[in-house]
Amino acid sequence: FFLILRRPPRSTPKPSSAASDGYKRQYQRRVHGIYFEKRMKVVIWAFLIAFVLSDVKILSPSRLAQQFPNHQIKHSFANYGKIPYGTMMAGRVFYFPSNPSGCSKFTKERLDPEGDPDKDFSPIVLVDRGNCSFVRKTRNVQELGGALALIVDNRGAKNPEGVVMVDDGTGDDIAIPTALISQDVGKLLKEEVARTEKEILNAVHTKEYVVLLIDFVLDKPDNRVEYEIWYVSGNRKALDFISKMGRYNKRLDKNALMTPHMCITSCRSCSPELISRNCIQSEGETFCMPTGATSMLTGVDALRQGLREICVYETYLTENNAQKWWEYMNATYDCMAAINRVECLTQGIAKVGIDPVKIQTCLLRDQEILKREHERYTSSEIIYNPAIIVNERVYRGTLDPDHIFTTICRGFNVTPDACYDDYDEATQKRAGKSGSVSTSAIIALIVALVIINILLIYCYRVYDARSQKEAINMQINAAVSQYFALTDSKEKKPLNLSLIHISEPTRPERISYAVFCLKKKN
Numbered sequence: 159f160f161l162i163l164r165r166p167p168r169s170t171p172k173p174s175s176a177a178s179d180g181y182k183r184q185y186q187r188r189v190h191g192i193y194f195e196k197r198m199k200v201v202i203w204a205f206l207i208a209f210v211l212s213d214v215k216i217l218s219p220s221r222l223a224q225q226f227p228n229h230q231i232k233h234s235f236a237n238y239g240k241i242p243y244g245t246m247m248a249g250r251v252f253y254f255p256s257n258p259s260g261c262s263k264f265t266k267e268r269l270d271p272e273g274d275p276d277k278d279f280s281p282i283v284l285v286d287r288g289n290c291s292f293v294r295k296t297r298n299v300q301e302l303g304g305a306l307a308l309i310v311d312n313r314g315a316k317n318p319e320g321v322v323m324v325d326d327g328t329g330d331d332i333a334i335p336t337a338l339i340s341q342d343v344g345k346l347l348k349e350e351v352a353r354t355e356k357e358i359l360n361a362v363h364t365k366e367y368v369v370l371l372i373d374f375v376l377d378k379p380d381n382r383v384e385y386e387i388w389y390v391s392g393n394r395k396a397l398d399f400i401s402k403m404g405r406y407n408k409r410l411d412k413n414a415l416m417t418p419h420m421c422i423t424s425c426r427s428c429s430p431e432l433i434s435r436n437c438i439q440s441e442g443e444t445f446c447m448p449t450g451a452t453s454m455l456t457g458v459d460a461l462r463q464g465l466r467e468i469c470v471y472e473t474y475l476t477e478n479n480a481q482k483w484w485e486y487m488n489a490t491y492d493c494m495a496a497i498n499r500v501e502c503l504t505q506g507i508a509k510v511g512i513d514p515v516k517i518q519t520c521l522l523r524d525q526e527i528l529k530r531e532h533e534r535y536t537s538s539e540i541i542y543n544p545a546i547i548v549n550e551r552v553y554r555g556t557l558d559p560d561h562i563f564t565t566i567c568r569g570f571n572v573t574p575d576a577c578y579d580d581y582d583e584a585t586q587k588r589a590g591k592s593g594s595v596s597t598s599a600i601i602a603l604i605v606a607l608v609i610i611n612i613l614l615i616y617c618y619r620v621y622d623a624r625s626q627k628e629a630i631n632m633q634i635n636a637a638v639s640q641y642f643a644l645t646d647s648k649e650k651k652p653l654n655l656s657l658i659h660i661s662e663p664t665r666p667e668r669i670s671y672a673v674f675c676l677k678k679k680n
Contacts, residue, residue, distance in 0.1 A: 213373050214337070217248065217275065219366035222350050231343055231370075234318045235554040236292060236336040237542055238329035240561045243553070244376040244568025249280035249305055251368040253351045260285030260295040264302040273354075273367030280305035282370055284347055287312045287338075292323040296336045306372065307336040310344025322541045322554075329556065335374070376569050377549040383414045383569040385562075388535070389544035390421050391464040392453035392499075396544035397491045399557045404484040406563040413574045414566055418471050418483065420464040420531040421543045423448045438462070440525045445532055451543060454494050461528075463490070463503055468527055469520035470512060485510040 214231040216223040223229040235241055254267045260283070269281045283304040285295050292309065299307040311318050318338045339347075350368045387403075389396035407416055425437060425446045433439065436457025437446035446457060453460040467486065474482040489510050493502035507514050539552045546553040546562060549569045553562065567577035 213375055214339075215371045215373070217369040217371050219350060219368065222346060222368070225346065226343075231339055232317050232319055233337045233339050234321050234323070236296070236323035236325075236338070237554050237556075238293060238323070238325040239296060239332040239335050239555050240558065241335040241374055241553075241555040241565075243374045243548070243551075243565045244378075245374055247280045247305060247372045247374070248275045248278075248369060249282045249372075250274050251282045251284055251308070251347055251351055251370055252304075253284040253348050258286045259289045260298050260307070261290035263298050267302065269303050273369070275369050282306045282308050282372075284308050284310060284344065284351070286310050286344070291326040292336060293326045293329040293332060296329075296332050296334065300332060300334050305334055307334065308344075308347075308370075309336060309338050310348075311338055311341050314341055316340050316342060324542065325556075332556065335555065337372075375551070376565065377551060378569055378571050379549060381413070381571050381574075383410075383549055383566050384417070385414065385549070385566055385569075386417045386419055386547040387544065388419045388421050388538075388540055388547070390447055390451045390453050391460045391467060391490075392455035392494065393451070393544060394454060394494070395557065397487070397494065399544065399559060400484070400487045401491050402559040403562065404488065406559060406566075407484060408481065409576050410566065410574070411576065413570070413576060416480070418467060419534060420461075420468060420528075421448050421451060421540070421545075422446070422461070422464075422528060422532040422535055424532060434458075438524075438528065440528060443525070443529065443532075445528045448535075448543060455499060459500055463500075464531075465521060465524050465527055466503070466507075466517065468531070469517050470507070473516045473520055474512075482510065482512060486512060 214233050215229045216226060216231065217229075250273045252267075252269060254264065257264055257267065269279075269283075271279050274280070281304050283299045283302060283306070285299065285307060287309050295309060296307040309323070311321070315321070318340050321338055323336060323338055347368060354367055387396070387400065389400075407414065422445050425433065425444050428437065428444070428446070433444060433446070437444050438458060438461050439445075445461060447453065447460055455463060467483070467490070470486050471480065471483040474480055486506065489506035490503060493499050493506055496502040507517060538547070540547075544557060546557065548562075548565055553565065555561065563577075567573060570577070
């Protein structure tokens, strides 16, 4: 069987009127879904189609898996914790009737590794919804040693995908993912877990453990990851994240493309007083901050600042200098501590080397930008803000820059060097774009070392030959002086003799003879 997958076109900001023709053509291709349209033909078996496309699947027991289409369970991830996107987890399901809601610490309960499907022990703990916050349940599961908290809904809804479990403000220490399943599914899982426990007590050898497979899907369309940051301007949490995420974006360089977006809603039935304070009206349209969104700026100022930030990004993206947006956002973060924030934000453009004329030209398109951002926001799957989208999949979990960087790195077909722990940005910068300069320098250094070694060896051999010759002369003179009287018997003066020849030994025996020729010096 052949499964033909067609990837929809990725979204991109429309370039300003000052953009080059090349960027305009690129934008047109992307809008019509040609530039990034890819087709893959994957040979698969028919029974594996559901496996590839599922997120949570029942592996065992088979009697339970057969009750669900494609063995798949509908679920919803929480917006706290660290979801390991791009990986898979298989684990045995546990349920403790002694602490069903998981609101108290699991002190007597234990997680038995028997029945785990692989060597990576990943226990999944089932708890009931209610009596305490989601975060508290997950924290207790985490302290028990669970790899995933699976919460059973108590509202009777058959599809929990529209429910988002939110952070209660204390979830920064949560490192495991949390998923919500329906009440009906949870009941079936509990019954099977109880049956397995009974089989264990009765020493039944054919027992089947309840095992789930969780696929934390992350699309990998190509070797460049595209991610989006959706936020309200002036939001403290968003600014803090952006200020810390900048170094990772710089490290990824051209391997990743970041696009900022504004969270905007419309409010046609709002009172004139509310609209004047929190909304912008343009050509009959009313654009406002989302309900419940927070900002250190007023609604109108937050929207205007959002327009300014979008214009900074789009203007310098066309000039291949999107790093200017990150610099401006750092300046924006600093302005939040100023007395007059609006004035500081206006002056911040010039401080980071941004041409204010270009930004004013872009702001003339404010109606177009507001309408575009509103349409994208309302058509997206974003429920809360700030939010991250990686390769067109909404990121669920804590906005931790380190973890999101790891998630982005899992979105590549081929992982770039920048994603590895031993990556040295300074070394990469010195190596240059192509690395040819560094290679030439290494070759030149090797050649120089070889020449130096040759010269040192030559000098040593000349010195060694001269030293050996002098040593031989000294030994011969000492030997000859033992057999010849080398002094004048009359004057008792030493004879000044020099060795002029030594014959080869007569034979290579224990006793051999050689002839020494001596000459008297004048």
